[in-house]
Amino acid sequence: MGRYVLRRLLQMIPVFLGATFLIFLMVYALGDPVSALFGDRGPDPATAAALREEFHLDQPVWRQYLLYMRDILSGDFGTAFNGEPVTALMERAFPISFRLMLVALVLEMILGIALGVVTGLRRGRGLDTSVLLLTLVVIAIPTFVLGTTAQYFLGVELGWIDPAVSPDPRLDELLVPGLILSLVSLAYVTRLTRTSIAENARADYIRTAVAKGLPRRRIVVRHLLRNSLIPVVTYLGTDIGTLMAGAIVTERIFNIQGVGYQLFQGILRQNSPTVVGFVVVLVLIYLLANLLVDLLYAVLDPRIRYA
Structure with a gap:
């Protein structure tokens, strides 16, 4: 039983990585989140550039994913665009x-x-x-x-x-x-x-x-x-x-x-x-x-x- 559980846990790793990467790609395909944050007014170029750099949006999508998974494995799920940590939202929801x-x-x-x-x-x-x-x-x-x-x-x-x-x-x-x-x-x-x-x-x-x-x-x-x-x-x-x-x-x-x-x-x-x-x-x-x-x-x- 112990070997079976260990084998199943190991099999979950590629499934987890594949599923999360597909999710990341789909969310990435929704559009520019910085532009959506400012709505119809349009972001200030300097502010938009700073936000994209802070959230790694200026990086290629594969690098964004690797950086995001690195943060997740350390317990950091990032910060929502309203400034509140995502973990705080999770604790309530x-x-x-x-x-x-x-x-x-x-x-x-x-x-x-x-x-x-x-x-x-x-x-x-x-x-x-x-x-x-x-x-x-x-x-x-x-x-x-x-x-x-x-x-x-x-x-x-x-x-x-x-x-x-x-x-x-x-x-x-x-x-x-x-x-x-x-x-x-x-x-x-x-x-x-x-x-x-x-x-x-x-x-x-x-x-x-x-x-x-x-x-x-x-x-x-x-x-x-x-x-x-x-x-x-x-x-x-x-x-x-x-x-x-x-x-x-x-x-x-x-x-x-x-x-x-x-x-x-x-x-x-x-x-x-x-x-x-x-x-x-x-x-x-x-x-x-x-x-x-x-x-x-x-x-x-x-x-x-x-x-």
């Missing part, structure tokens, strides 16, 4: 988005897996058909429509929630935004669990467990569900990074100043240190989440061993 991601992940795990198990065991019946249609509707409707509708009816019409959350929201304030963020993923988890449960329910080891007279609850929980969770865990692991980075729409709707908000502001203002710094951390989160998923395979299925 990541805890908020992490709480939002945690709420969304727990909701999609509990509701998605529960609905998938129930419909998988009742495949072809009325409940199964209804849940499948409902998941198709959720997948088809854009997130901003679901979010603004929930915000209007629950916040404005009924007054059950605040239309906009506080600057440092508690977990209970993030329940509705977390549900909106998780709805599409919840629908996919439900359908994936349903398919896996229905497929494994016809397996030989389930028929053997039934023939041995084991209780139905033990068969479902200890045998059927455990073996059916591997594809679900794979999806949930990759979804962690997606929830962290894909909250731009949800955070804009509910005025949550997390990672999505900072990324939106950085892209809008062509603030390359902010955008690249946040995405670099998201890439690391995504890679570590995938490593954790691979290690969980051995927990779910004892037949899987890593050398």
